[in-house]
Amino acid sequence: MRKCTAANLDKLFAAIAENAALYLPVDDEKGTAQYKKWAEGTVMSNALNTAKSPKDFFFPQSEDLMKFKTQGKTIELTDIRDEKEDFVVFGVRACDVRSFDILDRVFLVDPRDSYYASRREKGVIVSLACSKPTETCFCSAFGIDATNPAGDVTAWKTEEGFFFKANTEKGEKLMASLEGLTEECTEEAVEAQKAKTAAILEKLPLADLDTDKFGGGKTAELFNDPAWAELSRSCLGCGTCTFVCPTCQCYDIKDFNTGREVIRYRCWDSCMYSEFTRMAHGNNRNSQLERFRQRFMHKLVYYPENNEGIFGCVGCGRCLAKCPISMNIVKVMKTVGGKKDE
Amino acid sequence: MQKITREVLIEKAASLLNEGVVSAVYGWKKGEFVYDVTPALFTTTEELEKEFVWGDFCGANFSKYLVASTRKIEGKILVFLKPCDTYSFNQLLTEHRFDREKVYAVGIPCEGMADVSKVKAAAGEGIIAIESTEEGLAVTTLYNDAPVVVPYAEALAERCINCKSKKHVAYDELIGEEGDVLESGRFDQVAELEAMTPDERFAFWQNELSKCIRCNACRDVCPACTCEKCVFNNPVSGAETKAPMGTFEEKMFHIIRAFHVAGRCTDCGECSRVCPQDIPLHLLNRKFIKDINTHYGEYQAGAEVGSRAPLVNYTTEDVEPCDVFERGDKNA
Numbered sequence: 307m308r309k310c311t312a313a314n315l316d317k318l319f320a321a322i323a324e325n326a327a328l329y330l331p332v333d334d335e336k337g338t339a340q341y342k343k344w345a346e347g348t349v350m351s352n353a354l355n356t357a358k359s360p361k362d363f364f365f366p367q368s369e370d371l372m373k374f375k376t377q378g379k380t381i382e383l384t385d386i387r388d389e390k391e392d393f394v395v396f397g398v399r400a401c402d403v404r405s406f407d408i409l410d411r412v413f414l415v416d417p418r419d420s421y422y423a424s425r426r427e428k429g430v431i432v433s434l435a436c437s438k439p440t441e442t443c444f445c446s447a448f449g450i451d452a453t454n455p456a457g458d459v460t461a462w463k464t465e466e467g468f469f470f471k472a473n474t475e476k477g478e479k480l481m482a483s484l485e486g487l488t489e490e491c492t493e494e495a496v497e498a499q500k501a502k503t504a505a506i507l508e509k510l511p512l513a514d515l516d517t518d519k520f521g522g523g524k525t526a527e528l529f530n531d532p533a534w535a536e537l538s539r540s541c542l543g544c545g546t547c548t549f550v551c552p553t554c555q556c557y558d559i560k561d562f563n564t565g566r567e568v569i570r571y572r573c574w575d576s577c578m579y580s581e582f583t584r585m586a587h588g589n590n591r592n593s594q595l596e597r598f599r600q601r602f603m604h605k606l607v608y609y610p611e612n613n614e615g616i617f618g619c620v621g622c623g624r625c626l627a628k629c630p631i632s633m634n635i636v637k638v639m640k641t642v643g644g645k646k647d648e
Numbered sequence: 649m650q651k652i653t654r655e656v657l658i659e660k661a662a663s664l665l666n667e668g669v670v671s672a673v674y675g676w677k678k679g680e681f682v683y684d685v686t687p688a689l690f691t692t693t694e695e696l697e698k699e700f701v702w703g704d705f706c707g708a709n710f711s712k713y714l715v716a717s718t719r720k721i722e723g724k725i726l727v728f729l730k731p732c733d734t735y736s737f738n739q740l741l742t743e744h745r746f747d748r749e750k751v752y753a754v755g756i757p758c759e760g761m762a763d764v765s766k767v768k769a770a771a772g773e774g775i776i777a778i779e780s781t782e783e784g785l786a787v788t789t790l791y792n793d794a795p796v797v798v799p800y801a802e803a804l805a806e807r808c809i810n811c812k813s814k815k816h817v818a819y820d821e822l823i824g825e826e827g828d829v830l831e832s833g834r835f836d837q838v839a840e841l842e843a844m845t846p847d848e849r850f851a852f853w854q855n856e857l858s859k860c861i862r863c864n865a866c867r868d869v870c871p872a873c874t875c876e877k878c879v880f881n882n883p884v885s886g887a888e889t890k891a892p893m894g895t896f897e898e899k900m901f902h903i904i905r906a907f908h909v910a911g912r913c914t915d916c917g918e919c920s921r922v923c924p925q926d927i928p929l930h931l932l933n934r935k936f937i938k939d940i941n942t943h944y945g946e947y948q949a950g951a952e953v954g955s956r957a958p959l960v961n962y963t964t965e966d967v968e969p970c971d972v973f974e975r976g977d978k979n980a
Contacts, residue, residue, distance in 0.1 A: 336926055337769065338926055354773060357925065358925075367891055367892065368891035438773065438791070439774070441680075441681055441773075442681075506790060510790070511680065511681065512680070536688070540687040540688060540689075542865065542869055544863050544864045544868040544869070544922075545861075545862070545864055546863040546865045549862075549924075558890055560890070573890050574890070576863075579864075579881060580881060581881050581882075581888075584883070626680075628924040630708075630868075630869050631708065632679050632683075632685060636680060637679070637680070637686075
């Protein structure tokens with residue numbers, strides 16, 4: 307384990323930024339944290355997490371795929387992908403780090419998504435352990451340890467400064483480049499902080515959220531549960547939950563005709579939208595109930611069914627904080643399938 | 649702190665349900681953390697007693713829900729309306745969006761609603777309990793041993809600080825006293841924006857609108873946005889956009905939406921309340937309201953049913969387009 311004193315932190319950021327674009331959570335003028343590119347003078351946010359998730363780094367909200375031009379009977383295709391430079395994302399919380407695994411299982415299986423894969427190869431994740439979880443956190447329900455996040459490098463922040471542990475080859479390479487600014491240290495301070503945070507995690511109001519009712523093979527049991535009607539009744543059908551979600555991965559591919567050529571791009575789509583996966587035969591989910599159910603069944607049943615039981619939710623709590631009507635996956639989990647103790 | 653208690657509203661709803669006057673009740677349903685209240689339909693006294701809440705976090709405006717629910721539900725629906733909600737209610741009636749006969753509207757007084765982000769800014773993260781007391785909201789968090797009291801003035805949502813009216817402009821029955829239309833400072837920030845140079849103003853909106861993630865929450869919650877099919881998600885409209893257009897969303901969505909609701913927006917403030925990126929969208933609408941007031945005389949959408957909005961009406965006193973243009977040009 308290596309340590310960087312608080313006084314050396316800016317130098318550390320500068321050193322990382324010398325070799326790669328460095329992104330980290332920064333407060334905007336209203337105090338909302340969002341990932342921003344580091345530049346001299348950038349102050350890292352103290353917020354628990356960013357309003358938008360870091361999935362944009364690998365799966366941007368909108369990206370150009372190719373363009374094509376027709377002339378007579380010939381068609382000219384050009385790859386116009388935005389080749390991202392090497393980059394480091396610093397300060398990713400345990401929940402969001404898990405979200406990258408969830409996205410990998412979608413984008414890196416056959417057929418491998420080369421746009422996503424190239425960004426994954428170029429990006430280095432420096433995670434940051436939580437020390438002040440909040441009431442909307444429930445990552446532990448999905449077996450995530452907020453005190454010990456994964457990532458290429460794991461970081462812990464204490465009053466003394468930052469502590470780092472490399473977990474992968476990429477992470478070791480990054481830490482090797484920072485040797486002059488860090489020093490070898492014991493794990494004592496980190497262990498103490500872990501214990502302190504673990505005690506808070508136990509007290510969280512959602513600490514006992516139960517996932518037993520969900521998982522692969524539960525489709526027949528849950529699909530026609532009468533609770534879906536009441537849960538979805540007030541849903542506005544907006545895309546807030548899907549767009550702030552670190553694991554929602556659905557997209558649409560569209561063509562934009564500029565008049566001279568056609569640009570093919572893809573952008574995030576939301577299963578909450580009425581036009582989602584509309585096909586020639588029409589729409590396969592015509593009511594908000596069906597659309598609403600799809601989102602939660604995907605995360606809690608279909609995804610684990612296809613991915614060794616891993617849930618498609620990481621408990622980051624963004625949808626709890628942002629849904630305009632305060633309807634969310636926690637309320638769904640507590641209601642669908644009946645309460646466990648009843 | 650609200651003056652009317654939850655019990656008074658439950659009693660009213662239960663008696664109307666039991667007498668068969670209404671078959672369902674729109675109300676606020678309790679959540680996990682006091683502040684995460686969900687709009688819900690209640691059909692039994694038991695449900696009301698168990699889950700109905702009324703307090704400082706009941707900001708949601710039910711008016712728009714009536715458009716769909718009055719078509720689906722047999723019998724009358726009881727809807728509780730705060731003063732600002734009644735303006736949306738009237739505006740929807742003006743636009744013939746729901747059948748008035750299918751609704752039993754109960755006006756309830758409102759002392760202003762709290763904005764949970766302000767509460768968190770004052771009391772800290774990790775809220776586990778909030779108590780409404782005389783002094784303010786007593787907030788218990790995971791990190792405080794004793795509750796932190798956040799005075800109401802500090803916790804109040806922007807739209808409530810600038811509340812335009814405590815008067816209910818529509819109801820079948822009113823609980824509490826009739827309030828008054830208020831003098832508010834709701835155009836002050838618009839005036840500040842108008843006083844900026846065009847470059848400053850452009851920078852302000854570029855900064856704000858570039859945060860947009862096109863979740864459409866502002867549109868979907870907006871009582872003035874009740875098109876059966878919005879052009880922005882209609883694939884055959886030619887204007888369908890799912891993603892932000894470039895880095896500055898001004899090109900399409902927000903400005904078109906602001907124009908579309910101009911003269912119909914009652915300034916209920918739901919758009920800014922729900923925005924996950926905290927964009928002050930209400931300022932666009934207030935600019936239109938302020939301009940309409942300036943050029944066509946004071947007009948409040950939803951103040952009465954059936955009024956002709958200045959932009960869809962013609963009078964010989966109407967301002968000449970060139971005057972508007974000149975003024976616009978001067979301030980660009």
